[in-house]
Amino acid sequence: MTDLDQPYDLGADAIARFRRDGFIKLRNVLSPATLARYGREITRLTLSLNTEQRPLVERSTYDRAFLQVMNLWEKSPLVGRFVMGQRLGRLAADLLEVDGVRLYHDQSLYKEPGGGLTPAHADQYYWPLDSDRTITAWIPLQPVPPEMGPLGFYAGSQAVAFGRDLGISDESEARITDNMARHGLAFDCSAFDLGEVSFHLGWTFHKAGPNLSDRPRSVMTIIYMDATTCLLPVLNAVQANDRDQWCPGAQVGEVIDTRKNPLVWCRG
Template sequence: MHVTVDKASLLRELDEEYTVSPEAIAFYRKNGYVKLKNVLSPDVLQYYGDVITQLVLKLNTLTKSMEERTTYERAFLQIMNLWREDSTAREFVFSRRLAKIAADLMGVDGVRLYHDQALYKEPSGGFTPWHADQFYWPLSSPKTTTVWIPLQDTPMEMGPLAFAEQSQSVEIGRNMEISDESEQVLQEELTSRNFHVNDTPFELGEVSYHAGWTFHRAGPNTSDVPRKVMTMIYMDQEQTITRPINTYQEADWTTWLESYPIGSKPESALNPLLFRKQ
C-alpha cells in the first residue's frame, strides 16, 4: 500500500519548538547529557531516516570485512555532512526544533552547525570505545553539544549510547583518541572514581544531547539489523577557533572549519547558524 507523505507537516514539525523542562536543562548542565522523549515523530524518523540510509549506502567507502577492520572501523559506518549531499537531508540537519533544544541546554543565544554525521552500527558491529568528542575539535569553549538521534527503537542488544554522568567536568583522558586504549584506560578511571554510567535503551522518538567533553561509549550490535543513528554537532554562536593541538584537530580545522583564522568565529559557509533567539 502506498502511503502519501504530508511533507508540509514534516517540515512544520522540524521547525516547531520543543519545550525543554527546567529539570531537563538542570540535569544536562549537571551531568553533561540528557535524554529527551518524544522529540521527533515516527513519521519524521521514517521519512528522513529512509533518505539518510540511502545516502549512507551510496557514500560509504568502508568495504573491508569485520575481521579486517580496526576497532574504530568495526564500531560503525560514519558518513559526514550529509546536508551538503542532499537537499532533503539538509531539511533534517537544519531543523530549528533540534537546534533550539541545543541552545536551551547550553544556555546560549544561538548555535552553529559544526558538522553532521550518520553513524550506522552494522549487525555484528563492535563496541564504540569510551571517548570525549571535543578531543577532535579545535574549539576554545566547552559550549558544544551533539544530538544523537536513533532512527529506530534501540534496545540494549543494538548498542545504545551510554554516558558517564558529570564526566564533562573532570580533566581525565582528554588527550586520548577513540581506541582500545581509551576504552581500557577510561573504563578503569571512571570506575575508580565511581562515575555513574547511564546505559539504557532508546525508545523511538527519544534523542540524547551530550556535551563535547562528556565521556560516552556504546556496546556492540548483536541484533540482526543495523543500528541507524543520525547526529548533529552544535556549537555556541560565540564559539571561537583555537590553535589545533593534535593531528585530528588539524584535520578538523581544515575539513569542517574551512581553515578559518585562529581566534575567529567559525562563520564559513560550512558552519551555518541554525538557531538564534529573536
C-alpha cells in the same frame, strides 16, 4: 510547521539536569513519520557514500564500531532540511544556555549487525574549538534496545580532565572506563525508544556496546557549537583534519562562521 521546527517543551528541571550530568535523553522529540521520511534518505546516502568494504574481522576496533559518513547536509537538500531543523537547534542552544548555535558538522553512524563496541571517549579531543559550549544530538532512526548498542553516558564526567587526550581506541576504552569506575560515576546505557534523542557535551565521556542483533543501528548525529565559538590552534593531526574539513578558512582567534557553519538557531 512540522515537528522538525516546533519548540519542544523541555520541562522545568531539564536544563539544570543537563548542566549537572553533561547529557540528557528526551522522549518524543521527533515523530515516527519524520524519522521515517528523513531516515530513509540518511540511510540511503550512508550506504551509497560509505567507502568501507572490508569484512568486520579485518578492521580495527574503531572501524568495526560503525560506518561513518559526514556532512550529509551538503549532499542532499532533504537532509539539509533535517539538519537545519529548528526544534533540535533550539534544544541545543537551550541546553547549552547560549543565545545561538552554529553547525560544526553532522555525521551518520551506522552500526552494522555484528558491529563492535564504540570505545569510551570525549568528542572534543577532536575539535580545535575555544568553548566547552558544544553539544551532539544523537538521533536514532529506529528504536535502540540494549542489544543494538545504545549510546551510554557517564553522568558528570564533563568535569573530569583525565582521558581528554585520548582518541577512540582500545586504549581509550580501557583507561577511560577504568577511570570512570574510580570516580564512581553513574553510567546510563538505557535503551532508546523511537523518537527519543540524546544530547551530550563535547567533554562528556560516552561509549556504546556492540550491535548483537541482526539489524543495523542507524543513527544521525548533529554537532552544534555556541554561535560565538572561535578557532583554536590545533593540538594534533586529527584536529588539523577537522579544521580543514569542517571549517575551512576559519582563522585562529576568530569566530567560526564559514559557509560550512551556518547559524542553525538564535534567540529573538
